[in-house]
Amino acid sequence: MDLSYGEENESYRKDVREFLKVAWNPASVEKPAMKAYIAGFREKATGKGYLYRAIPREFGGSQQPVDVLKAQVIREEFARARAPMEVGGNGMNMVVPTLLERGTQEQKEQFIRKTMSGEYIWGQGYSEPGSGSDLASVRTKAVLDGDKWVINGQKIWTSQGMDATHMFMLARTEADAPKHAGITYLLLSLDHPGVTRQPIKQITGGATFCEFFFEDVTTPVAWQIGDRGDGWNVSKTTLKHERASIGSADMLGHQFAQLVKLAKETQRNGQPAIKDPLVRDALVRIEGWVLAHRYSSYRLFSHAAAGDPPPSVGLMMKLLLTEIGHDIALTAEDMIGDEAMLEPAPPGTRGRGPEKWLDQIMGSLGNSIAGGTTNIQRNIIGERGLGLPRDPAMGA
Amino acid sequence: MRFHLSEEQGAIQDAIRGTLADSLPSEKLHKLIDGEAEFDRESWDALMALGLGGLMLPEQYGGSDLGLLDAALSAEVGGEGAVSGPLIGQIATGLAIAESDDDDAKSAWLPKLATGDAVATLAFGRDWLPESWDVSAVGNRVSGSVRFVQAATMADVYLVGLAGGKLALVEAGEHVEVQPLESFDRTRRQSTVIFNSAPATLLSADSGRIFDVALILAAADALGGAQKALDMTVAYAKEREQFGQPIGQFQALKHQIAQMALEVEPARALVWYAAYAFDKGLDDARRAAAIANAHLSDRFVSIGRAAVAAHGGIGYTWEYDLSIWFRRSIYSRAYLGGPAVHRERAAQLANW
């Protein structure tokens, strides 16, 4: 085993660092010019091959050969310099990878650049009031009319839905086919008179997801990804990308470091809480899990770098992250005491007090539902990971 | 960057697994736990013939000069197969001698430890931690009493923890008295060992390092044991039927078993990292050893309990193999100090 990146990658790291020193100087930029400065920076970084590596040049990417290690070096150096990486969100995380794998040339030309530039903002139109964990039961219907699909139905819990300009959707197109085989993966513009949307206030009180209603909304057949009736398989490529981006050891490491900081700053019985044996024990107990998660992500990383299939621990990362996040949150709540009875001001507000830890509680709670609930994760671990007999009620 | 096992490491684990399956099958384990012998000599010799005693020893003394990671991978399979000899003691004692500057002790003991011609065990004493050791030395004679020494009646040599955190080597003989204890883990039986002005070789090895080695090997052993209990549970859940279907199809049980896997599989990388950090001499090596040991001690007991529960009545019997690993989990948790002890050490090492 060897956790170093090797000489070639270390010299690559130097190049990245040099580049950042020259190209990323936000302190020199006035606030109104910042947006353009960031866009320009991303363009330069893409020119160097640091960003949008998986995306072909013809669509605005840097088209680099797959190199997990170099990609990691870039992430580390950008994080260190606090420089912006690629534009985030559903579009880059889910739609673009799916287009790259399954899209036509025209679709790639049409959508990738505009998603990268942030012009197109994508909502994920999967869940419906009647279809959540049992996603393959979606009922939103699309019917073919010449070269258009005509969509009727409802989607719900769409994150960023109020800002979205476009949606990627699972729609039922084959009424008589078995449920998994009757779904088609469609892209559509939300700028259509048949689309109505309503925000739904989250339990956090802040950020919203929303509910969509579709009445004879049309989208070109040319915007369908993959074959008719093959949407379930196409969506699996999407979910795979989503799962891979949820398990983030760095984020967890950061949360744990914040927790330790809180324990140092909180006074208890006339001394810092971190001197309290119960707190010390709780912290190291959590750290055992945080590190198990981190080193397991090294394992996944190492397998990916070698081009090997991921080990079974890959199926566990989301649930692990959810549970550890919850433990961190509860331990923090114990430390902040009565302050946990205050409503936290929205993230980014100046002067937030210890009650900001409630964000962590809400975040890990959301994590236990979004992207496949905890029970669904346990099904996956039990059935796919351990080979336990499948529940016939759940189908394929 | 590479953080998975090499093909060779996998092959070594498979070889040990096969050897243990052949030389220490279930019937022999039961004979051992129902009998009087302290450990099963035949399977021990088979492991020594594979070179486990000399994994970390220099080649010039018959060792294979590998790192702690390779030793931990072996200890893991040992835990999976309920190895009954003092494997951790054998490896840690050899390393303590190899890391001391006493060529006579090296030539006298290392070749024998490498082949298994001599059996070594740990006699640390008091609360396990080097700063608590209390066997006293006058010149090169040592005196004192140490509880919880594994395989003490069959050991040829003891790695003894001395007051002041030093280590000494004491040969079995007339100045060493062994009083067996009624032991809960009957695959790893314990004794009190009394040293009566016993002749000793003082070792200059850093006892903190040797203690870390023992902690990491013990964590690896616990990992193997937890994996075994999980594997037995998965197999049983596929085969046992109730209400006309395999019990593993009931979601409640499926989820309990998934939760067990969530405790075992991610912990594997924690053990690997601790061993890797030791081998590379990383700054966080000592803390990694403490955290890995505490974490795996907890996981093993938790898995042992869940495994028994998942089996129902059969799991609660003496005859069913699970009893062996359940008892090993209780031993593992106490051995070298409980998880709370090592968590507090980890807190101190972070300057908290």
Ligand SMILES: Cc1cc2nc3c(=O)[nH]c(=O)nc-3n(C[C@H](O)[C@H](O)[C@H](O)COP(=O)(O)OP(=O)(O)OC[C@H]3O[C@@H](n4cnc5c(N)ncnc54)[C@H](O)[C@@H]3O)c2cc1C
């Ligand atoms: C913060 C957040 C953001 C989201 N963003 C989006 C988005 O952008 N786009 C989108 O399409 N969706 C989104 N979702 C929806 C999310 O994917 C669904 O909520 C989730 O898949 C669960 O579906 P459901 O809400 O219908 O619950 P249900 O499926 O009804 O589940 C309810 C309970 O039943 C349990 N359950 C269900 N089936 C089983 C089973 N087979 N075995 C055992 N237990 C079971 C579940 O675990 C859960 O505890 C978001 C959700 C949240 C919380």
